[in-house]
Amino acid sequence: MTIQIKIIFLLLTAVLLPGLNFGQTAKEIIEKMDKKMRGETIQVEIEMDIVRPRFSRTVGIKSWAKGKDYSMILITSPARDKGTSYLKRQKEIWNWVPTIERTIKLPPSMMSQSWMGSDFTNDDLVKESSVVEDYDHSILKSEKYQNSDCHVIQMIPKPDAAVVFGKVLVWVDKELFVELKVENYDEYDNLVSTIFAYDIQKMDDREIPTRMEMIPADKPNQKTVLRYKNMIFDKPIDDSFFSVQRMKDLR
Template sequence: MKYLFLFLALSACQILDAQSASEIIKKANDKMRGKSSQAEMLFKTTRPTWSREMSVKTWSKGTQLAMILVLSPAKEKGIVFLKRKKEVWNWMPALERSIKLPPSMMTNSWMGTDFTNDDLVKEASVVDDYQHRLLKDTTIGSRPCYKIELIPKASTAVVWGKLHVTIDKNDYLELYTEFYDEEGSLVNVMKADDIKMMDGRLIPTHLEMIPANKKNHKTEIFYKSIQFNREIDDNFFSIEKMKQFN
């Protein structure tokens, strides 16, 4: 009988851990999204012999609607990416046509950066499409952090085979993430720092995506501004709206 009680106790702990891990992931995800967000960001992609910068404006509402507009450089100005639920669309002003991106393109580089299409447009949901498990706590700088493993659910098709996400315990800031492929090999590392108050919310304003096996390759994101919880109509996130930016 005592072994039965021990088994039940361990099972209960595992369930509580799973719920706790999922709750932490949701809080961190909500921290950077809010009910809606509008942001201006600078991307800087660095290679061994060159670097380039790109300015973008983004809008998001919940987890189902998102839009990214490229503002500069001139060559790419007006390119738009749209997410509506599980559909991702790309408007190319030079071709005057919109293209629906197939799931197979979610692993591709986004605009020549070290982020994938999925990383930026978030076709996959870290809250809904993964199972979450607490690992050993860790520390980044002076911040005590949770470390959580994300494994894709069997019913979902996602880009990554596994994620290890490190989240600050006090402010629920995602500070460090490891991205693994389906074979379990480390592909990318994302670091977040330069924590500031923006629109009344404490967030990391500088992100670095660093490929694991490409020396002197990285892409940085600098937040110029961000607003949370402003009203955005669902109709804003439409193929027709993509064309109106040009």
């Protein structure tokens, strides 16, 4: 192939196949996905279904977050838990328990414990790690998943990152830049848990999954389901909102 023909071929490819996103790195894809799901700020109403072999229960949640450093969570139901709240500022987390009118700062020893009896932990609330900065990313392949064309991206934690997993695989929709599946592996390459995302709908100004299921690999017939009822992105929230005093007064 002559140089002239190569140039013509490249020009035609750029015009006819713009959807292939030439030059887009794995890190750029993950960064775009993360920004879409977070926004600058986010306000969310969620129903969390905790499913166990012998029972299930639903927890109502309101949540506010700003960047990676600030978040507030209020439990709105059931009645016995209503008014319980959680505050995260940087790497610290507090819990307000209205039944005993007490604020508790959670110590590191409690970070691995279950949050509200779900498959999430207290450490999941703190989210010290960044999917963008704390991993090395690579595109493994393209794959059809849930009738969507997806990038399958491997994320390996950097040596000094505060990450509990040895490897994470993410299926990212090529058009919408949302995650459709996440597989978490330990340092021995054993599957720990899988997150499935469903029901893509328009929330505020963007299309995102509105139902997510976390399924632990070693606990049959057990899962936690998050159902997003309402989401507001990029509405300004002052840093002062995320205070210990405010968490006691949330409604």
